[in-house]
Amino acid sequence: xxxxxxxxxxxxxxxxxxxxxxxxxxxxxxxxxxxxxxxxxxxxxxxxxxxxxxxxxxxxxxxxxxxxxxxxxxxxxxxxxxxxxxxxxxxxxxxxxxxxxxxxxxxxxxxx
Amino acid sequence: xxxxxxxxxxxxxxxxxxxxxxxxxxxxxxxxxxxxxxxxxxxxxxxxxxxxxxxxxxxxxxxxxxxxxxxxxxxxxxxxxxxxxxxxxxxxxxxxxxxxxxxxxxxxxxxxxx
Numbered sequence: 001x002x003x004x005x006x007x008x009x010x011x012x013x014x015x016x017x018x019x020x021x022x023x024x025x026x027x028x029x030x031x032x033x034x035x036x037x038x039x040x041x042x043x044x045x046x047x048x049x050x051x052x053x054x055x056x057x058x059x060x061x062x063x064x065x066x067x068x069x070x071x072x073x074x075x076x077x078x079x080x081x082x083x084x085x086x087x088x089x090x091x092x093x094x095x096x097x098x099x100x101x102x103x104x105x106x107x108x109x110x111x112x
Numbered sequence: 113x114x115x116x117x118x119x120x121x122x123x124x125x126x127x128x129x130x131x132x133x134x135x136x137x138x139x140x141x142x143x144x145x146x147x148x149x150x151x152x153x154x155x156x157x158x159x160x161x162x163x164x165x166x167x168x169x170x171x172x173x174x175x176x177x178x179x180x181x182x183x184x185x186x187x188x189x190x191x192x193x194x195x196x197x198x199x200x201x202x203x204x205x206x207x208x209x210x211x212x213x214x215x216x217x218x219x220x221x222x223x224x225x226x
Contacts, residue, residue, distance in 0.1 A: 004154070008152060032212050032213075041219070041222075043118075043220050044155075044202075044217045045217070046215075046216075049214060088154075090214065092214075094210075094212065097167065097209040097210065098209060100157075103154060104154045105154070
C-alpha cells in the first residue's frame with residue numbers, strides 16, 4: 001500500500017466550477033500537510049500548508065484535513081483557466097529528520 | 113536572482129555521455145535535495161544533503177553521483193545513463209532537515225537519454 005494515494009486524473013471542469021482534489025494516507029504519524037501546484041515545465045510551488053484537522057482558507061483555495069479519516073482535500077472556488085496545473089498533495093512525518101512524502105499528483109484542466 | 117535555479121533546463125544525452133546538472137539556491141537554506149519526477153509517478157527522493165553532508169541516498173544507481181561543495185550549490189553528475197532515466201530532475205531546498213515546512217523547488221532539468 002502506498003503511503004499517500006492521490007487520483008492522478010486527469011480532471012477537466014468548466015470555468016467557474018468548484019474543484020475538489022483529494023488524498024488519502026495510511027500513516028497516522030503524518031503531522032503536516034501541504035498542497036503544491038505545478039505548472040507545465042515548472043517545478044512544484046507551495047500553495048497551502050496546514051498542520052491540524054479542520055479547514056484553512058486562502059482566497060479561492062481551501063485546504064481541509066481530517067486526521068481521523070486520514071484524508072485531505074483541496075477545494076478551488078470559482079476556478080479559472082489559470083488554475084490549470086498538476087496539484088500534488090504532500091505530507092511530513094518527523095522521524096528524527098523530517099520525511100516529505102508526495103502523492104502522485106492530479107492533472108487539472110479548467111476549460112474557458 | 114532569488115529562489116532555486118537549475119541549469120540546464122533541457123538536456124539530451126547519449127548513453128555513453130557524461131554530463132552534470134547544476135542547482136543553486138539563494139535562500140540561505142542548509143538542506144538540498146535531488147528528486148526524480150517521471151510521468152504518472154510520485155516524486156522520488158534521490159539524495160539529501162544537510163549542511164553539505166550527504167544524509168540520504170535512496171538506493172540510487174551509481175550512474176548518478178551527487179556533489180555538494182557548499183550549502184548553496186548542488187550538482188548531479190551523470191554517466192552511462194539508460195533510457196529509463198529520462199525524466200524531470202528537480203532540485204529543492206529547505207531551511208534544514210528538521211523543518212516542518214515544505215521545500216522550495218527549482219524548475220527542473222528535463223533529461224532525455226537516447
